[in-house]
Amino acid sequence: MDKTLEQQLLCLAHYVRDPAGCAPPPGMEARRLAIYRRLFYGNIEAMLASGFPVLSASLGSADWHRLVQDFYAHYRCQTPLFTELASEFVLYLEQGAGDGLKLPQWLSELAHYERVESVLLLSNAQPAAVQPMTATLDTVLALSDLAWPLAYQWPVCDIGPGHLPKHPLPEPTLLLAQRKADHKVHFSRLAPLVYTLLVSVQHQQWTGRQHLAALADSMGVTLDAVLPQGQALLEQLVVQGVISG
Incomplete structure (x- = not known):
């Protein structure tokens, strides 16, 4: 030129x-x-x-x-x-x-929250076929590509022209964003322990038992103390398409 x-x-x-x-x-x-x-x-x-x-x-x-x-x-x-x-x-x-x-300080988190919905809607990933799993404790688990655990300092799902917070909440806003079979993105609030468990599944190639053992250790209790409810939670997450084997 x-x-x-x-x-x-x-x-x-x-x-x-x-x-x-x-x-x-x-x-x-x-x-x-x-x-x-x-x-x-x-x-x-x-x-x-x-x-x-x-x-x-x-x-x-x-x-x-x-x-x-x-x-x-x-x-x-x-x-x-x-x-x-x-x-x-x-x-x-x-x-x-x-x-x-x-x-405002909440700007970047609100932008991320809004972008998550678009990314999941446009994703080429398809929901895995949901199959009941009876051996979650001994199966290596994986998080669905269409299910994202999210943590924000600000109440991003409540921010809007009529609600502009000045300070973050004392506790983080924990959410699960998931594109379901209706091809819509659904957001649901997560309890802290469920969020910790999903992040563990997201980052570690462990069996369900290993994930629950790590969760129990973070709580300062034995595996036996969390095993019954933990196994039921894993099985529920499998049925919901959030995790799979």
Whole structure:
């Protein structure tokens, strides 16, 4: 590519991304530049707003646009795929890139919570055939690709324009997100011990007995103390399609 043309295109790209911080290309009419800016920014903003409806509504129009403009101007996505734009936005928030905007602290967790639903809906994974399992204690267990245990400091499932918390809850918000046979994502609250058990299944290739032994150890009790209820819980999770052998 001709060096002059390359420089002109780079100048245009920088200006379209960040008109407040970059000079416009010389010789281009301001009206045309404004059209490019509205077109490119508008597409990005519309895609993010559709992926994060609760977040955008909770922030309000002014703060939402400040956030998207900062993301568009300063964050460098690692993929050219528009379908991954929302995931890149979550990474941008988790890395604290927008902290200078002085926006709510629950921002990144709410964005992650909203993104989970989209990822599970678009996943190519299929639910495993649910089969009752009588030997859960001696079977190596696996977590379904369509069931995610989640932990948040903020009450993400309650945040909205009418409820904007100032402080996180004293106890974490523990949830299970699962895409079921109706192809809808369902969120349910988890007790702390159930969450710990699911995270163990998620990360360790152990038998049901080994998972329960680790759970008992974390509680400071013997395996026999948790075995009857623990086995019943594992069997229930198998029937619900959350775990399998």
